[in-house]
Amino acid sequence: MTAPKTERAPRRRRSATSQVQTRFAWLLLAPAILTVFGVIVYPLYRTVLVSLFDVRSALDPAPAFVGAANYAEMLASPSVWASLGRTLYFTAASLVVEVALGLALALLLNAPLRWRWLFRTAIVIPWAIPTIVNAAMWKGIFNAQYGALNALLTQMGVIHDYVPWLSDPWRAMNLVILSDAWKTTPLVAFFLLAGLTSIPTELYEAAAVDGLGWWKRFRAITLPLLVPAISIVVVLRTVEAFKVFDIIYAMTRGGPANGTAVISYYTYVTAFSDQNFGIGSAMAMLIVLIIGILCLTYLRLIRKSEMSLL
Amino acid sequence: MNLSRRTLLLTGGALAAVAASGCAVTGATAPSTGATTGSGGALSGDVNILLMKQAGWTEEDWAGVISKFTGANPGVKVNPTFVSYEALHDKIVTAAAAGTYDVIHMDVIWPPEFAEKKMIVDVTDRVPASWKTDMQGGALQAALYKDHFYGAPSFPSTKLFYYNLDLMAKVGVTEADIATWDGVMKAAKAMIDKGVSKHPIAWSWSQAEAVICDFAQLLGAFGGTFTDASGKLNFNDAAGQQTLQFMVDSLKDGTSAPGSPTFLEDDVIKALQSGDTAFGLNWESTFRDLNDEKASKVAGKCGVSPTPAGPSGKRPGVNGAMAFAVTTGSKNPDAAWKLIEFASSKEVQDPLATSAMPNWVSSFSNPDVVKINPEVFAACKVAYADSILRPQVVNYNKVSSILQVEIQNALLGSKPVKTALDDAVSQGNASLGG
Numbered sequence: 001m002t003a004p005k006t007e008r009a010p011r012r013r014r015s016a017t018s019q020v021q022t023r024f025a026w027l028l029l030a031p032a033i034l035t036v037f038g039v040i041v042y043p044l045y046r047t048v049l050v051s052l053f054d055v056r057s058a059l060d061p062a063p064a065f066v067g068a069a070n071y072a073e074m075l076a077s078p079s080v081w082a083s084l085g086r087t088l089y090f091t092a093a094s095l096v097v098e099v100a101l102g103l104a105l106a107l108l109l110n111a112p113l114r115w116r117w118l119f120r121t122a123i124v125i126p127w128a129i130p131t132i133v134n135a136a137m138w139k140g141i142f143n144a145q146y147g148a149l150n151a152l153l154t155q156m157g158v159i160h161d162y163v164p165w166l167s168d169p170w171r172a173m174n175l176v177i178l179s180d181a182w183k184t185t186p187l188v189a190f191f192l193l194a195g196l197t198s199i200p201t202e203l204y205e206a207a208a209v210d211g212l213g214w215w216k217r218f219r220a221i222t223l224p225l226l227v228p229a230i231s232i233v234v235v236l237r238t239v240e241a242f243k244v245f246d247i248i249y250a251m252t253r254g255g256p257a258n259g260t261a262v263i264s265y266y267t268y269v270t271a272f273s274d275q276n277f278g279i280g281s282a283m284a285m286l287i288v289l290i291i292g293i294l295c296l297t298y299l300r301l302i303r304k305s306e307m308s309l310l
Numbered sequence: 311m312n313l314s315r316r317t318l319l320l321t322g323g324a325l326a327a328v329a330a331s332g333c334a335v336t337g338a339t340a341p342s343t344g345a346t347t348g349s350g351g352a353l354s355g356d357v358n359i360l361l362m363k364q365a366g367w368t369e370e371d372w373a374g375v376i377s378k379f380t381g382a383n384p385g386v387k388v389n390p391t392f393v394s395y396e397a398l399h400d401k402i403v404t405a406a407a408a409g410t411y412d413v414i415h416m417d418v419i420w421p422p423e424f425a426e427k428k429m430i431v432d433v434t435d436r437v438p439a440s441w442k443t444d445m446q447g448g449a450l451q452a453a454l455y456k457d458h459f460y461g462a463p464s465f466p467s468t469k470l471f472y473y474n475l476d477l478m479a480k481v482g483v484t485e486a487d488i489a490t491w492d493g494v495m496k497a498a499k500a501m502i503d504k505g506v507s508k509h510p511i512a513w514s515w516s517q518a519e520a521v522i523c524d525f526a527q528l529l530g531a532f533g534g535t536f537t538d539a540s541g542k543l544n545f546n547d548a549a550g551q552q553t554l555q556f557m558v559d560s561l562k563d564g565t566s567a568p569g570s571p572t573f574l575e576d577d578v579i580k581a582l583q584s585g586d587t588a589f590g591l592n593w594e595s596t597f598r599d600l601n602d603e604k605a606s607k608v609a610g611k612c613g614v615s616p617t618p619a620g621p622s623g624k625r626p627g628v629n630g631a632m633a634f635a636v637t638t639g640s641k642n643p644d645a646a647w648k649l650i651e652f653a654s655s656k657e658v659q660d661p662l663a664t665s666a667m668p669n670w671v672s673s674f675s676n677p678d679v680v681k682i683n684p685e686v687f688a689a690c691k692v693a694y695a696d697s698i699l700r701p702q703v704v705n706y707n708k709v710s711s712i713l714q715v716e717i718q719n720a721l722l723g724s725k726p727v728k729t730a731l732d733d734a735v736s737q738g739n740a741s742l743g744g
Contacts, residue, residue, distance in 0.1 A: 057336075097522060256516075
């Protein structure tokens with residue numbers, strides 16, 4: 001009878017210690033759990049819920065349940081598909097511009113320049129500017145009547161009458177992309193610069209001994225070893241670019257003629273301007289779904305490329 | 311017990327379930343819909359008021375009004391928030407559930423939407439019967455829906471026609487010559503020919519409500535209407551087509567500034583203030599801005615008139631009146647209404663006639679008030695008499711968005727005028743019901 005008691009005592013002690021540790025773990029995790037729940041899980045849950053109802057007012061206490069009807073109406077809307085097309089173009093074009101320019105900048109900033117520290121500091125400035133300020137600045141620059149771009153080009157004799165830069169849908173979209181790239185390219189450059197500095201210099205020295213030129217060194221050493229950094233940048237920027245909203249809102253408000261009405265902006269208009277919260281929520285879920293698919297695809301590609309490097 | 315992934319998920323699920331059990335789909339409870347009732351005692355507490363920062367009273371004007379109000383009601387603290395017109399509607403909508411604001415500034419096109427969605431309070435019982443005869447009809451319209459008052463008029467408003475007298479003199483054009491749109495176009499072409507102005511007219515034709523206001527004003531001048539007797543959209547008729555064709559042609563021939571499809575009203579003011587642009591439509595407070603010597607190169611050199619006449623012979627102004635409304639989420643409706651009454655009163659409005667016209671009919675014949683802003687009073691008298699109202703429907707924003715895009719499609723040459731208007735009318739009529 002006494003033997004089992006003496007055996008159980010250490011177990012109880014272990015159990016008591018484990019409980020204390022578990023409570024402490026919960027205590028440490030509680031802020032994170034509450035934050036994630038408050039800013040991600042709960043809003044997502046509410047969005048899914050609202051998307052299943054015909055909600056035409058934030059004050060409607062009992063909206064009608066419509067099931068998947070909002071999703072069906074959304075998918076049947078040509079405007080939704082058109083805005084998705086514009087979003088894909090914005091995402092792809094801004095990604096190409098930002099990665100290409102970012103890579104060029106990173107290579108430049110990695111070169112043994114005399115004032116490198118100054119350039120590295122200066123290049124942070126566009127990224128540090130809030131998006132809304134950046135948008136207001138570019139909107140002013142592109143203003144047809146009193147914008148800086150027309151004034152500059154007129155003084156240089158390039159144009160004789162001012163150009164309404166943001167009046168054409170296609171041109172407006174590309175200029176918004178350019179304005180966005182001006183702000184975000186420094187971030188891309190810094191990511192890639194970090195990747196560049198981690199490449200062992202011995203590799204370049206060996207390549208130089210072998211007589212490889214700049215371009216061959218870039219293709220054989222720099223680019224392959226930058227793939228992980230580029231992959232991270234592509235994932236981050238794809239997600240960010242796909243949900244672009246603020247620069248559109250501040251620069252063009254979706255115009256002219258809906259030429260820059262991307263899916264996030266159209267979702268906002270549907271939900272808040274038209275007060276159709278049901279379809280607006282369904283559109284928000286579509287954005288979540290597409291971004292989720294993009295992320296999973298990229299992560300799989302990154303894992304594959306990492307495996308091939310090993 | 312280990313802190314497993316399953317435990318974490320279960321915890322999250324439990325939190326979600328707790329939250330779900332406590333909330334309806336929108337999280338809203340049935341809002342109060344009936345008339346608010348007055349209280350006899352002294353008022354106290356905070357009144358949060360959401361205001362438009364564009365045309366009308368400036369922030370300084372408001373500071374003076376609030377100071378006078380709180381002086382007379384020391385227990386009340388008024389907290390104003392100013393947003394641009396373009397952000398005003400959506401700010402009202404997003405703040406409604408939280409009941410952030412007690413008083414909102416409401417455009418003439420929003421009462422059906424806000425009243426039907428029970429976002430604002432029916433105040434018919436509070437409104438004195440004399441308002442119906444003593445206030446401007448256009449101003450009253452901004453607070454009315456289905457013969458019920460959902461607020462108090464904040465000011466009547468319309469777009470007037472502003473012109474640069476210096477530039478006109480250079481081509482020998484008088485004010486009488488620009489009393490019609492034909493005359494304006496002739497003057498504009500003369501200015502281009504003589505190198506006086508490259509593009510003499512600036513418009514606010516951005517994809518925003520601004521383009522609808524300009525279109526409405528021109529539509530009235532060309533003898534058109536937005537809706538027929540049954541309430542269906544009909545602006546794709548001959549008058550509507552002439553209106554839009556006029557807009558398209560003026561962009562093509564260069565009389566209108568090519569940047570107009572990206573301009574809001576503020577851009578038009580800046581264009582006029584620069585002295586390079588001769589003509590522009592804008593709200594009443596523009597005359598104040600053009601004569602502001604700190605910002606304008608044309609101070610004292612501009613004139614103002616009602617909109618030039620079109621083929622209809624009328625000079626109608628678009629009804630752009632605004633109203634104040636008490637929100638259903640207001641926690642202090644009595645103090646809120648008291649503030650509204652105060653801001654709508656003759657005593658407060660008359661001295662501020664440089665920024666916005668007063669609500670009161672008698673102000674227009676009071677020489678002491680008229681002398682504050684005589685040119686604008688004279689122009690408004692004509693424009694208000696023939697004002698054109700945009701459709702007052704619950705889904706106005708949706709209908710307006712459709713028309714904005716189709717007008718721009720025509721302006722940018724993406725669609726012929728008739729196709730653009732036909733598309734706007736068919737899509738708009740489909741959206742009227744919901």
